[in-house]
Amino acid sequence: MILKDKIALITGGAGGIGLATAKLFLEEGAKGVAIVDFSRENLKKAEETLGSEKLMYIQADVSQAEDVKNYTNQVKKEWGKIDILFLNAGTEGLVKTMEHYPEETFDQVMGVNVKGVWLGMKYAFPIMKTDGGGSVIITSSVAGLRGTAQVSAYVASKHATVGLMRVGALEGAADKIRVNTIHPSPVDNRMMRSLEEGFAPGMGDTVKENFTKMIPMGRYASNEDIADLALFLASDKSRFITGATYVIDGGFTS
Known part of the structure; x- marks a missing residue:
């Protein structure tokens, strides 16, 4: 029960990683968990899976300031505080070379993955x-x-989150706010199915097989693997850790 009496807010909370993390946080004693997601359908499914006790479900576009102000204020009003902020919402964009990458898709990816973190x-x-x-x-x-070819917006956005994390760690330290990033290799969920299909339409299984061969531990990460790391960073067991990049990749980047 290492999160006893803590209040958590998870963006992208109705997706694979977010849902697994919400479930784990509750199991570990969280007093309340707010699940923020863009998809009303996914929020409904999440409520059917997790129920409503100790949970709040909020539909929001994390790239829009008014939506972000609304979700933070709702949590503050309901539970009086925010102990854990898991900025997990993300979008993969398209798989295309830079010369063929649509500007509107680039803007969308940066809006969710970068501006969403900054606003949060x-x-x-x-x-x-x-x-x-x-x-x-x-x-x-x-x-x-x-770097990874053909996903320029995604790569740029994920590099940018590291910069935001480092600024946040410096600005938050005096007030005991810790900020860290987690860096998964391919995770076995919807986003990777989309990327696999994007890299080789109609041959997603082959792409997955090739990615898996690049991971020394021989498998994709699970949503639960990422949730376990998020739990450690959310808890007081990581109380002196801030400004850090946590790689969780089965040896992929070794």
Whole structure:
């Protein structure tokens, strides 16, 4: 019960990683968990899976300031504080070379993956400061540490989250707000199905097989693998850790 009495807010909370993390946080004693997601359909499915006790479900576009102000204020009004902010919402965009990459898709990816993180910290920091600090966890990617051809928007956005994390860690330290990024290799969920199909339409299984061969531990990460790392960073067991990049990739970047 290492999150006893803590309040958590998870963006992208109705997706694979977000849902697994919400479930784990509740199991570990969280007093309340707010699940923020763009998809009303996915929020409904999440409620059917997790129920409603100790949970709040909020539909929001994380790239829009009014939506972000609304979700942070709702959590503050309901539970009085935010101890854990898991900025996990993300979109993969398209698989295309830079010369063929649509500008509107680039803007969308940067809006969700970068602006969404910036807005999340912008509006949650004042709440966290008044309540003794807390932990901010940002989902980046191994793509935030290296390059991958044909996914320029995604790679750029995930590198940018590292910069935001480092600024957040410096600005939040005096108020006991810790900020860290996590960097998964391919995770066995919807986003990777989309990327696999994008890299080789109609041959997604082959792409997955090839990616798997590049991972020394011989498999994709599971949603639960990422949730376990998020739990550590959310808890007081990581109380002296901030400004760090946590790679969780089965040896992929070794």
